[in-house]
Amino acid sequence: MSQRPMLLKGGRVVDPSQGLDDHVDVLLTEGKVSKIGIDLPRPEGTEDVDCEGTVIVPGLIDVHVHLREPGGEHKETIATGARAAAAGGFTAVCAMPNTDPVIDSPATVGFVAAAGREAGSARVYPVGALSIGQKGERLTEIGELVEAGAVAITDDGRPVMDSGLMRLALEYAQAFDIPVADHPEDLGLSRNGVMNEGVVSARLGLAGKPNASEDVHILRDLLVAELTGGHIHIQHVSTRQGIDAIRQAKARGVRVTAEATPHHLLLTDDAVDGYRTDAKMNPPLRSDADRDAVRAGFLDGTLDTLATDHAPHHYDEKEQAFDDAPFGIVGLETVVGLILTHLVHTGEMELSTFVERASVQPARAFRLQGGTLVEGGVADVTVLDLDRTWTVDPSRFLSRSRNTPFTGWELRGGPVRTVVGGRTIWTLTGGPRS
Amino acid sequence: MSEPARPLGKDLIGLEDLSADQIRTILDTAEPFKEISERRIKKVPVLRGQTIVNLFMEPSTRTRISFEFAEKRLSADTVNISSTGSSVQKGETLVDTARNLEAMKIDMVVIRHWASGAARFLAERIPSNVVNAGDGSHEHPTQALLDLLTLRDHLGDLTGRRVCVVGDILHSRVARSNIWGLLKLGAEVGVCGPRTLLPRGIESFGVEVFSRIEDAIEWADALNILRLQLERMQGGFVPSLREYNRVYGVSTARLEKAPRDVLILHPGPMNRGVEIDSDVADGPQSVILKQVTNGVAVRMAVLYLLAGGAPERAEAAKRRGMGG
Numbered sequence: 001m002s003q004r005p006m007l008l009k010g011g012r013v014v015d016p017s018q019g020l021d022d023h024v025d026v027l028l029t030e031g032k033v034s035k036i037g038i039d040l041p042r043p044e045g046t047e048d049v050d051c052e053g054t055v056i057v058p059g060l061i062d063v064h065v066h067l068r069e070p071g072g073e074h075k076e077t078i079a080t081g082a083r084a085a086a087a088g089g090f091t092a093v094c095a096m097p098n099t100d101p102v103i104d105s106p107a108t109v110g111f112v113a114a115a116g117r118e119a120g121s122a123r124v125y126p127v128g129a130l131s132i133g134q135k136g137e138r139l140t141e142i143g144e145l146v147e148a149g150a151v152a153i154t155d156d157g158r159p160v161m162d163s164g165l166m167r168l169a170l171e172y173a174q175a176f177d178i179p180v181a182d183h184p185e186d187l188g189l190s191r192n193g194v195m196n197e198g199v200v201s202a203r204l205g206l207a208g209k210p211n212a213s214e215d216v217h218i219l220r221d222l223l224v225a226e227l228t229g230g231h232i233h234i235q236h237v238s239t240r241q242g243i244d245a246i247r248q249a250k251a252r253g254v255r256v257t258a259e260a261t262p263h264h265l266l267l268t269d270d271a272v273d274g275y276r277t278d279a280k281m282n283p284p285l286r287s288d289a290d291r292d293a294v295r296a297g298f299l300d301g302t303l304d305t306l307a308t309d310h311a312p313h314h315y316d317e318k319e320q321a322f323d324d325a326p327f328g329i330v331g332l333e334t335v336v337g338l339i340l341t342h343l344v345h346t347g348e349m350e351l352s353t354f355v356e357r358a359s360v361q362p363a364r365a366f367r368l369q370g371g372t373l374v375e376g377g378v379a380d381v382t383v384l385d386l387d388r389t390w391t392v393d394p395s396r397f398l399s400r401s402r403n404t405p406f407t408g409w410e411l412r413g414g415p416v417r418t419v420v421g422g423r424t425i426w427t428l429t430g431g432p433r434s
Numbered sequence: 435m436s437e438p439a440r441p442l443g444k445d446l447i448g449l450e451d452l453s454a455d456q457i458r459t460i461l462d463t464a465e466p467f468k469e470i471s472e473r474r475i476k477k478v479p480v481l482r483g484q485t486i487v488n489l490f491m492e493p494s495t496r497t498r499i500s501f502e503f504a505e506k507r508l509s510a511d512t513v514n515i516s517s518t519g520s521s522v523q524k525g526e527t528l529v530d531t532a533r534n535l536e537a538m539k540i541d542m543v544v545i546r547h548w549a550s551g552a553a554r555f556l557a558e559r560i561p562s563n564v565v566n567a568g569d570g571s572h573e574h575p576t577q578a579l580l581d582l583l584t585l586r587d588h589l590g591d592l593t594g595r596r597v598c599v600v601g602d603i604l605h606s607r608v609a610r611s612n613i614w615g616l617l618k619l620g621a622e623v624g625v626c627g628p629r630t631l632l633p634r635g636i637e638s639f640g641v642e643v644f645s646r647i648e649d650a651i652e653w654a655d656a657l658n659i660l661r662l663q664l665e666r667m668q669g670g671f672v673p674s675l676r677e678y679n680r681v682y683g684v685s686t687a688r689l690e691k692a693p694r695d696v697l698i699l700h701p702g703p704m705n706r707g708v709e710i711d712s713d714v715a716d717g718p719q720s721v722i723l724k725q726v727t728n729g730v731a732v733r734m735a736v737l738y739l740l741a742g743g744a745p746e747r748a749e750a751a752k753r754r755g756m757g758g
Binding site: 197198199201202203204205206207208210274275316319320321322323324 | 450527528529547549550551552554555569570571572573607610633634635636638639
């Protein structure tokens with residue numbers, strides 16, 4: 001399908017993939033970035049987009065979201081999730097396979113990919129299960145999953161307890177040049193924990209997961225990646241010891257990439273006080289020292305990828321006793337404002353570093369198109385207004401779920417336009433567009 | 435119409451939320467109520483016309499009966515709901531149970547629930563008064579209040595007194611409520627148990643931690659000995675009941691080495707020969723049955739105060755009932 005060329009005019013373009021931070025125009029034609037510069041030629045029928053006062057960046061990519069379809073459509077669907085992503089400034093997301101049924105066959109991978117295309121919003125990349133049924137026993141047909149569109153494998157949500165299986169995955173996946181993503185958690189150490197083990201859990205009388213439950217598997221994953229030469233992608237790192245271990249492993253050349261989530265960057269287990277189920281997630285919110293370490297790791301690049309672990313749940317499911325409520329919070333529609341407000345505007349993080357963590361590096365880690373505005377690349381673009389102020393109001397989410405601990409937070413900065421393949425899929429003023 | 439004074443607020447969820455003055459108010463209010471249970475006609479009309487629901491989502495005998503006596507002796511109308519044979523078993527959520535009760539126009543709910551935070555969850559969602567009768571491993575405030583009343587009866591002012599809670603602190607709501615209550619009243623608090631059953635970070639509560647019972651006994655003026663739940667053995671927290679008794683059991687032989695008479699409390703039900711030996715439970719330093727008696731008075735005081743009763747009028751309220 002041919003579409004009108006689009007000229008993004010008058011904005012500040014920040015693209016760390018080519019060391020660019022300048023006031024230039026961006027011309028998108030035929031779904032590609034065709035030209036960046038000033039006084040660009042303007043093809044017949046070009047749509048002009050006034051970007052004065054805004055920042056144009058390569059489309060943001062979230063490599064860790066749960067879109068719940070198939071099986072959990074009351075929480076989210078691939079279509080609502082893709083639209084929520086667009087409204088959060090994301091041009092692409094990677095959908096975790098822990099659905100019902102699990103995404104562990106070429107047919108189910110194909111289903112997710114097709115439903116994503118049909119949604120016609122942010123790109124949806126399927127992630128396949130590491131083991132059949134995510135049971136942690138036998139590898140899936142990884143080659144066939146990749147052929148059907150999977151961009152990574154993981155048993156996210158069900159930790160890989162068998163270290164031998166993790167070894168096989170890290171070896172076998174190398175032929176297909178995909179990362180093995182892991183939710184690091186030793187279930188023996190986390191037992192029946194529902195929050196961080198610490199002073200708050202002791203007070204509330206809730207069972208805790210100690211840092212060690214995460215650290216033991218981070219260390220294992222790093223060692224097995226080192227042994228095999230495979231690429232391990234460690235999800236949602238939340239502990240100071242885990243970050244130290246990743247930093248050391250990177251220094252000695254282990255192929256590891258790692259995520260930081262907005263909630264582990266900004267919150268501690270104090271947020272659970274009062275048995276707030278919207279602060280219940282896995283890994284749990286941890287101590288001040290851990291939160292500070294996540295920040296330091298995110299700033300220095302040890303945690304190279306920003307990911308939300310968007311985990312929608314129906315309000316009935318969260319409206320329960322803390323023990324009964326499911327783990328997880330939504331993240332797609334709040335993360336940009338949260339990071340701009342609390343890391344960029346405070347001067348802790350350069351804007352270009354934010355773009356590196358939220359676009360350039362996710363694309364690199366998962367070998368996805370995008371993550372750059374180089375000429376000839378795919379026309380996935382996010383336009384940000386760094387100064388617009390807004391208040392987090394879950395009733396306005398495009399996601400089907402509302403489970404966020406950030407309700408009522410006053411934020412400065414957010415997306416105003418999301419462009420995928422040269423087509424605007426969302427604008428702040430117009431809502432979702434088809 | 436002016437709102438009734440509420441010295442405790444709307445609910446009693448935990449002692450962590452109360453001030454020392456509020457705790458003293460409850461204990462002082464319990465004093466006049468003690469006597470009602472000694473009469474031939476054990477009833478005063480203080481809560482006449484009030485409807486109280488006892489919502490017990492976890493098995494309980496002692497606490498439920500104690501609340502029921504307290505309610506009946508204050509002339510409230512009571513309804514008991516337990517998890518078996520009710521809509522709860524049919525999958526009704528706590529929110530829906532609460533809303534249905536509310537729709538039947540009740541005044542108070544006494545809730546026992548296996549989940550930590552359940553009492554607070556309910557209290558935030560219904561306008562009725564909510565009394566926590568034990569929520570998971572969180573708090574069991576009326577148990578701690580009756581422990582405090584019993585300790586006060588025997589030791590007087592608790593300032594500087596040393597009380598050690600012994601056993602499974604990790605899973606115990608009784609332990610948490612006792613720790614807060616005792617600290618607020620100025621007592622020194624110890625905890626003693628196998629490290630597997632002590633929460634990490636317990637020191638930050640401001641308590642002494644003992645891993646050997648002999649040290650705890652030497653230190654304490656009173657021991658509050660918790661029941662060792664059988665599940666803890668199945669969960670692997672302690673290797674066997676025999677070993678637990680050998681290492682942590684409170685025996686006469688151990689108590690005889692103490693530099694002073696140590697008062698013995700136990701919230702019940704006891705595992706004789708496990709955490710406490712029979713000669714200790716039945717011995718002269720045991721105040722275990724006095725705890726049970728005080729339990730009714732403390733719960734009467736809590737219900738009275740939550741219903742808007744003025745602490746200074748508890749004595750008069752009691753006398754008003756003299757005629758039957």
